[in-house]
Amino acid sequence: MDAIMTGLSFYGGLDEIGGNKIQVSSQDSSFFFDFGLAFSQANTYLSEFLQPRKANGILDFVALGLLPCLKGIYREDYLRHVGLHHTPQPAVDGVLISHSHVDHMSYVHHLREDIPLYLSEESYLILRALEETGAATFSEFLHLKKSFQLLPKVRGEGYTRKTIPVDREIHLTPPYQEFQVGDFQIQSAPVDHSLPGAAAYLAEDEDGMMVYTGDLRFHGRQPELTHQFVKKARKAQPTTLLCEGTRINSTGNTSEEDIQKKAEDVVNEFRGLVVVNYPVRDLDRLLTFYQVARNTDRQLVVSLKQAYILDLFQGRGYPELSEVLVYQPKRGWGMVSDDTYACQDDEWICSSDLDPELTRRDYRTWEREFLDQDYTINYRELQENPEDYIFRCDFFELKELIDIKPKNGIYLKSMTEPFDEQMEVNEDKVKSWLRLFNLPLLKGFHASGHANREEILDMIRKINPEEVYPIHTEGKEQFKVLEEDGIKVIYPTRI
């Protein structure tokens, strides 16, 4: 059979790690694998306080090459607001989200709400957490807030500026259950990655079978998922494989068990506060440090944001919310203990003697349900009994150290190494904070979410497609060896 089935258009995800936006088209239908943000492209132009403007709809994103210039896929409010044409029907039949990392799904925000999104239940839950707890401007993943709407004032004359909430069309995809997107028969295949709910996809039309790996690994907590996917993909005898190659230049693996053992060895020998930073949505890593805490007679303290995610994932093999502690940071007036005061009737009253409701107002609605619980903890306890806790502290929580004043603590870095300028700048800042509080920085507590070279090549040989497209990689030429196995390696160009 002739290899090329259907048309493939790459709008990101080639020669770069992330930014996957891959359009698959047959005669009468088409869909996207992922619709993510490209870190490299975004970092070329943008920084924390230099961001595209919503006022320009999609135009800033298009001008910077972040969004492809395509008709019929973007939301009506953003198009019409800047005088662009909106088509009555969407130009694609769906977007298949492999997982909820921003480099795979972030630009869903810009898509019209009648383009159906297909994703796993866990990916849905993470998008829900991102949407409800995030503060970013462009984060309307599950619900769109129609912007630039003028509605008549309830009282009086004239109009008022409003946003109107609209649900997106969402389809949850149970593992290996076929569903139809346009002319394609699709199956979602769960794989192991560094956050819950990652999926690969098998997509078939009359021209053949195409397999998309998304991001995956074999050394996580659920390698059997990835192995099962490889088996099913092999059995499907695919024409085309779109294969991630993030670590095609790397050998070896660190597993969660390795991290746990190493961390336990360190923590067991230590009496002060253990501070750790790991990715907020990596619940496997949370589980690792939860176990480290248990095995070293400590308790894991997590942020409100991580508590929210953990709450959504109760009953799915992660710790119960009541088995961790939730840190209440100072917000607004900061009245979390008895060292702040407020003036009431000309008298300065200690915050512990004030109505607790006044403190709750400092927090967002979703945060309030985690306050005043048995598991809620503040800096005081960490300050008084540092040897009892492992405190997860991300970049934005470093300021909590000012209140906690850790004496004789350590900091375990459980994150990937910086891979762009912004991350390097932030890493330097972390080091400054650690110096300020005399916290030694200990590294080597990170496990990658991606398969290594040998595993990738072995997987491709097992699946044995007619042709493979290296994606999500900066080392595509490393795939060339597969030609010896009779697998055609194709290097497409970005559109």
Ligand SMILES: [Zn+2]
């Ligand atoms: Zn990923």
